[in-house]
Amino acid sequence: xxxxxxxxxxxxxxxxxxxxxxxxxxxxxxxxxxxxxxxxxxxxxxxxxxxxxxxxxxxxxxxxxxxxxxxxxxxxxxxxxxxxxxxxxxxxxxxxxxxxxxxxxxxxxxxxxxxxxxxxxxxxxxxxxxxxxxxxxxxxxxxxxxxxxx
Amino acid sequence: xxxxxxxxxxxxxxxxxxxxxxxxxxxxxxxxxxxxxxxxxxxxxxxxxxxxxxxxxxxxxxxxxxxxxxxxxxxxxxxxxxxxxxxxxxxxxxxxxxxxxxxxxxxxxxxxxxxxxx
Numbered sequence: 001x002x003x004x005x006x007x008x009x010x011x012x013x014x015x016x017x018x019x020x021x022x023x024x025x026x027x028x029x030x031x032x033x034x035x036x037x038x039x040x041x042x043x044x045x046x047x048x049x050x051x052x053x054x055x056x057x058x059x060x061x062x063x064x065x066x067x068x069x070x071x072x073x074x075x076x077x078x079x080x081x082x083x084x085x086x087x088x089x090x091x092x093x094x095x096x097x098x099x100x101x102x103x104x105x106x107x108x109x110x111x112x113x114x115x116x117x118x119x120x121x122x123x124x125x126x127x128x129x130x131x132x133x134x135x136x137x138x139x140x141x142x143x144x145x146x147x148x149x150x
Numbered sequence: 151x152x153x154x155x156x157x158x159x160x161x162x163x164x165x166x167x168x169x170x171x172x173x174x175x176x177x178x179x180x181x182x183x184x185x186x187x188x189x190x191x192x193x194x195x196x197x198x199x200x201x202x203x204x205x206x207x208x209x210x211x212x213x214x215x216x217x218x219x220x221x222x223x224x225x226x227x228x229x230x231x232x233x234x235x236x237x238x239x240x241x242x243x244x245x246x247x248x249x250x251x252x253x254x255x256x257x258x259x260x261x262x263x264x265x266x267x268x
Contacts, residue, residue, distance in 0.1 A: 032161075045153070091167030099182070141238055143236025
């Protein structure tokens, strides 16, 4: 590599570094905290509603909350609102279960033109699939260990 | 007070996710997988239960809460029906969420179209 080329490379690196979006960790964390916190507070309200209005016990109320939150996440993703929340919220919108719903709807919607079986049907699980594979496998492992240690 | 606790605990769990995204370049998909698995493991070793007791929905709504439901269900299943419960209990406890994700996810994907990038 000649000197000119090297100089060009170096300039390019500087250019790239300058153009890269600066990720401000503190700002990102505050936004994630607020957005994630608000979503969980809504979840708490749904949970309390299930307990007081529908007389659900703790377990039933958790399932009810999960179902309602997933419904909200899927609906907002369909309407395109969740992406806007995600732009600001970062992990605050990814980590709650509404983000799980978002990860199911967005690829499925995106690949609809590939048909209802291999487009929508299989892309629903492009992120949810791995989550279920690792989550369920780990839970079976935990159950078996618990069985043998008991 | 209950709401404040949910806000704080839920917010903090998301901050952990944000730090992982910013510092390790893990993609959000990997974060989801890691968080669910972490929820399962933390529940198994008895760490997550107290967090749920304190934080309520702040601990059950984020993805580790999904792992919590799976692990708790698997252990409850073992209590009820032995080794078979390890296979039945987890998904049974999380069935509502999984089914809602499939059904509402499918409906939303069919009914709506991706919005143009603004």
